[in-house]
Amino acid sequence: MARPYQKANIPGPEMGTSVYEPKVMATLLKSPKRKVFIIGSESLDKNFHIDGKPVADYFVEIAKKLQCHVVATGHIYKFLVDKVDADKLWDMSLINITGRLVDKDWKGLDGKGQYNMAIFGGHQVFYVSQTLSRIKNFSNWVKTIELDKYSHPNARFSLPNLSNDDWKQFLEELIKLL
Secondary structure, three states: OOOOOOOOOOOOOOOOEEOOOHHHHHHHHOOOOOEEEEEOHHHHOHHHEEOOEEHHHHHHHHHHHHOOEEEEOHHHHHHHOOOOOHHHEEEOOHHHHHHHHOOOOOOOOOOOOOOOEEEEEOOOHHHHHHHHHHHHHHOOOOEEEEOOOOOOOOOOEEOOOOOHHHHHHHHHHHHHHO
């Protein structure tokens, strides 16, 4: 188990698992669950560029392979609008989508039912940590996966703390396997 990126992040008795192998992550993502990918505007930040390419481009490739709905949080909607099919893209705040994911009666973005898996990427560490904690503690039907380069013990599955080079290699291999 990787150490949480935030040292003070003490998740309680239930801790998520760090996934070190892209093959394992691909298997998890390919499960027949109803999925939504929540992409944050941090994925456009210079700190989230890998060899000059925004990590948002990797997330778009993953979302397309999974054919899942995409929720754009913050100002990333303008970046995604030309890259994701219009019928699969929504613009919503992280707090709003989190509230809906823990609402058992919510029928999903398309009205076809609640999601079983929420995939996150491109969010500020402290912000998404609280989001993942809320989903973990107030829903038992949504499995969470965090694809940023930091370990998140509140996500059911996340990556270990990775360097940009290792993160790039992981994401590229994951995309190939999907």
